[in-house]
Amino acid sequence: MTERVRTPFSITFSVWNAMFLREALDRLFEARAAWLWLLVEPIIYISIHAFGLETFHVHKVGGMAINMWIIAGFIGFLLWRRTWTQVLHGIDCNKAFFAYRQVKPFDVAIVRAVLELFLMVPIAIIIVALAIASGHAATPDLLNPVWLPGDPLLVMLSMAGLWLIGLGLGMITSVGLHFVPELDHIFKLLYLPLYYISGALLPLSLYVPAPYQYFFVANPVVNGIELMRQGFLPTYHPLDGVSLAYLYAWALGLMLVGLALYKRFSRKLVMR
Template identity: 50%
Template sequence: MAEARNPLLVSFAVWKAIFLREALDRLFDMRAAWFWLLVEPVLHIGFLVFIFTVIRMRTVGNADVAVWIIVGMLAFFLFRRTAVQVTYAVDSNRPLFTYRQVKPFDPVLARAVLEAFLMSIISIIIIGTAILLGHEAWPYDALLVLQANFGLWLFGIGYGLVASVLMELVPEMEHVLKILMLPLYLISGVILPLAAIPQPYLDLLLLNPIAHGLELARAGFFPYYHTVPGLSMEYLYAWGISGIFLGLILYRRFALQLVMR
């Protein structure tokens, strides 16, 4: 009789296999796929730096405008890419569920970790390039930067979990969720500094946890950065953790529909 394997070892083996599968698919699914992972944020950053240069704006909140854009853009891309990859994790890996060892949450975890790994490499390349070009891009408080980005990553996972179940129950939600990313891009402080937003609109924008994450990440880079009042790391983490718990509850409730579609 074959000896039963440790469930934890089985889970790690499944996660490793799915992680490698997703990495190969993400990096080599099409010609130069790895190149476009880097080029997309670079194009966004380059365009905004050009716009700010044209209007002769050199600093934002006492921070180098180029680095301000880089930090905010990379933080938002971490959230967005994690959310999108988690949203489609189950749908893209549905054939794997014929193996009883693979559960719906396994591809979610693998994709989320892979996205954090890829965005870390992309961030190092872009920030390293900024330093070589003469910008002061070393983080003043690296722990604060890591905390803010980790909170955005958690929120991206929670968003993706909930979004994937909503899309399964109401297929038309896919169009709504795709459209939602654009206003999130605009109201999270990626392009315009929150300090330039007057009241009472600023308080409304601060209901968005992504705005907290971006501003806190920037505060970790610049010792004299002028942040808006009311920023809260706890608020960001509350949204992230709550989203993950809600997503896990929905996954458990609708596990059969997710697997059998």
């Protein structure tokens, strides 16, 4: 009886499948109600900031109702940030698996990133459904409410671009973290400011003077978030200069640099 020879693709798929199941169990059940916190965290942030902006009589931004404005932007931001942080710590959290020669650093990165995408899509649907059920439309005009995204393709393309940027940035920073562990403290300090300089929770068009807004538009995450909002409401007025091509140029560049670093330091990254 001859032994069946496995192809490289089948081996890679088996590795990804096994790691995906392990990572999913860890993310959803590593602590009590860990799965619930994945949904509660964005709801808390959205509710607090929506209430705060409405308290200051900010009811719409660029023609979009403030509640859906925050929801559309925060979903995109959270997908990017969670993908980045999960890939960032992927190598350190899976060192034991590198004892198997079939497991490579890129396997960990892609599995963690795909898992984050699988988790964020249903979370986004639930949050939007809750907002619609509570009477929040994308437009402040009660006579002509817009309940569903007007351009679903743009929403999906924007989310995919933000996800790829999170994956690429996570790969690059994970290499830096492997050689300089102290970088983790710097990254943690950046988490909170990133919420605001990315325009996820505060409208840059209202709080940043027009001559200086292009500094923020240079951030590809801002482009992805603004385009997501435009996908929800095609009549939304995004910041000047946002571009889907710019978003994907950054995504491609970060992915290529990340893959090059993983290739260059492939042996050092798996060493204990």
